[in-house]
Amino acid sequence: MKMTLLSGGTAGAKMAYGLKSAGADFNVIVNTADDDVVLGLYISPDFDSILYSLMDVFDFDRNWGIKDDTFYFYQWLERYSSKPYIALGDKDIALHVLRSYLLKQGKALSQVFEEITELSNVRVRIFPPSNDRITTIVRIGGTEFTFEEYFVKRITGSLECIYIRGSENATASTSALGAINDSDVLLIAPSNPFASIYPILSIKEIREAMRNFKGTRIAISPIRNNVAFKGPASKMMSDLGFEPSPYSVALLYNGFIDKIVIDSSDARYADSIKKIGIEPIVINNIYMKDKAEIKEFIQTFLSKI
Numbered sequence: 001m002k003m004t005l006l007s008g009g010t011a012g013a014k015m016a017y018g019l020k021s022a023g024a025d026f027n028v029i030v031n032t033a034d035d036d037v038v039l040g041l042y043i044s045p046d047f048d049s050i051l052y053s054l055m056d057v058f059d060f061d062r063n064w065g066i067k068d069d070t071f072y073f074y075q076w077l078e079r080y081s082s083k084p085y086i087a088l089g090d091k092d093i094a095l096h097v098l099r100s101y102l103l104k105q106g107k108a109l110s111q112v113f114e115e116i117t118e119l120s121n122v123r124v125r126i127f128p129p130s131n132d133r134i135t136t137i138v139r140i141g142g143t144e145f146t147f148e149e150y151f152v153k154r155i156t157g158s159l160e161c162i163y164i165r166g167s168e169n170a171t172a173s174t175s176a177l178g179a180i181n182d183s184d185v186l187l188i189a190p191s192n193p194f195a196s197i198y199p200i201l202s203i204k205e206i207r208e209a210m211r212n213f214k215g216t217r218i219a220i221s222p223i224r225n226n227v228a229f230k231g232p233a234s235k236m237m238s239d240l241g242f243e244p245s246p247y248s249v250a251l252l253y254n255g256f257i258d259k260i261v262i263d264s265s266d267a268r269y270a271d272s273i274k275k276i277g278i279e280p281i282v283i284n285n286i287y288m289k290d291k292a293e294i295k296e297f298i299q300t301f302l303s304k305i
Helices: 011-023 045-054 071-081 092-104 111-121 148-150 174-181 192-199 204-211 233-239 244-253 265-275 291-305
Strands: 004-008 024-029 036-038 041-043 136-142 143-147 159-167 185-188 216-220 259-263 279-283
Touching: 004 192, 011 024, 011 045, 011 291, 024 045, 024 174, 036 071, 041 092, 045 092, 045 111, 092 111, 111 174, 136 148, 136 192, 136 216, 143 148, 159 233, 174 204, 174 291, 192 204, 192 233, 244 259, 259 265, 265 279, 279 291
Parallel strands: 004 024, 004 185, 185 216, 216 259, 259 279
Antiparallel strands: 036 041, 136 143, 136 159
């Protein structure tokens, strides 16, 4: 059974680690709408999280970066009043330098991702949804920010809207479309629906391929007991008029999924989810707080699909 995982960073890292540990045959289409250029270096935070989890060096305690990394380079930048808002670990910088070097050679982002994954010997392919630059933009108090700024800088205030800049003219990467068409199962990680999955689906060809997919399409809810596992997903849902619940997640993905995994504590939403034509899969503890819980969840999940 060949699978393709659509994901953002943290939740995607957990899913990728668990699927690889279980010996699953899978690829990843990762959100690139949080990518940024910092001090001339091309940063791709969600790709990095997926890659580091597959390399088994991801920091699951901080939920970003490389475990036990140091930050001497980043701290020294402060002496020159040049410390960026995104923390750059000393080991982490090696990946940013390599990726930037490959891109400056004129290679497409999908080629760069493929080359890096091969060099990292992770035996899982990671694809961008598009080789074109897309960026998630949020508006708060009439001012627009990138989602990465909003999240990392902890910008407060009610979210007024969200959109993906550049997606209207972006074309899907051939590798991402190929992964979808060659799969038996499509998985949507328990990532932020607006900030991580919506950017992938904003690419027209991917959206159409998802709608026309003949296999099984499954999402894992990022919400449990009306609270997101991590990050601002539940607040974003509330700000945009959605109850933070697995039912709302099912509504957001309606037309793109056949089934949704929900936590047993949210079983009360199962009937409502069924009524919109999506099959709920109820599993105890879908949170995955550490490696042991990740492996336990993935084993249970794979036994039910």
